[in-house]
Amino acid sequence: MIRLQLGDFGEPLVSLNGSLETGLDGGVPVGGATIYVEGPVNGGGTFRSKVVTTNSLGAFSLDLLPSALDSYYLLTAMPPPGSKAGVVQRQVQAVAKAGQPTLKVAGAG
Secondary structure (H helix, E strand, O other), X not given: OOOOOOOOOOOOOEEEEEEOEOOOOOOOEOOOOEEEEEEEEOOOOXXXXXXXXXXXXXXXXXXXXXXXXXXXXXXXXXXXXXXXXXXXXXXXXXEEEOOEEEEEEOOOO
């Protein structure tokens, strides 16, 4: 019999809450879209979040690991079936500030 023991791997994943809105008409919520992030993380290796679906108000919550230093995740948002919208991909960085995760969009202030 082989016995495997898993050790303590640090803090649990951090939850990030956000919302997806159109860039038109003052930001209309996009419900039913699927969202995930993937990319390199601290300590080496890669991470891909669980795929989540936005609610009717466009809100979502993802569990994240911090991005590797000076690197970015690729956030992918796919519109719901039947939508005329296209797939959105943005480079983002998961940054912990005062214990709360924040996504910084590449090139944004």
